[in-house]
Amino acid sequence: MCRRDRVSTQSTWGRKEKNGYSSVQSSKMTPSATKSGKKVKKTASQKTKSGKAGLTFPVARCGSLLKSGRYSRRVGQGAPVYLAAVLEYLCAEVLELAANAARDNKKKRISPRFLTLAIRNDEEINKLLAGVTIAGGGILPGFPQVLLKKSGKGSSLSQEV
Numbered sequence: 507m508c509r510r511d512r513v514s515t516q517s518t519w520g521r522k523e524k525n526g527y528s529s530v531q532s533s534k535m536t537p538s539a540t541k542s543g544k545k546v547k548k549t550a551s552q553k554t555k556s557g558k559a560g561l562t563f564p565v566a567r568c569g570s571l572l573k574s575g576r577y578s579r580r581v582g583q584g585a586p587v588y589l590a591a592v593l594e595y596l597c598a599e600v601l602e603l604a605a606n607a608a609r610d611n612k613k614k615r616i617s618p619r620f621l622t623l624a625i626r627n628d629e630e631i632n633k634l635l636a637g638v639t640i641a642g643g644g645i646l647p648g649f650p651q652v653l654l655k656k657s658g659k660g661s662s663l664s665q666e667v
Contacts, residue, residue: 556590563590563597596631603628618642
């Protein structure tokens with residue numbers, strides 16, 4: 507009697523059966539296998555939403571956050587794709603500017619300082635993130651215009667007298 511004949515009728519997926527032998531079928535099973543022991547090939551219907559849209563950011567997570575945030579009663583199919591695309595674009599833009607700032611300072615690692623320099627030197631991103639404080643980012647170098655003395659009538663009168 508071979509080992510395959512001693513397999514119990516109750517499968518416990520890799521644990522020892524009542525007769526002391528593990529199931530042959532359950533020992534070959536992997537997460538990507540079916541009950542018959544054959545591997546499943548991914549079809550177009552099993553591709554992720556991010557993969558279909560050609561994005562890196564998670565479309566399904568954006569959709570679930572839109573739904574759980576209760577921004578509206580209904581969320582269309584295109585809304586999470588559009589949101590993920592916008593977030594991915596903004597992230598890529600900020601990271602590119604921060605990498606350029608790090609390269610200018612002869613560094614290979616992006617630190618919070620380089621993120622701050624990238625954000626504050628770009629006019630549109632600075633407007634978007636005006637109320638954001640980055641921990642450990644510091645401030646832009648230079649003097650604020652408010653602290654500089656004004657050259658006007660008051661200063662010219664003091665020079666003449």
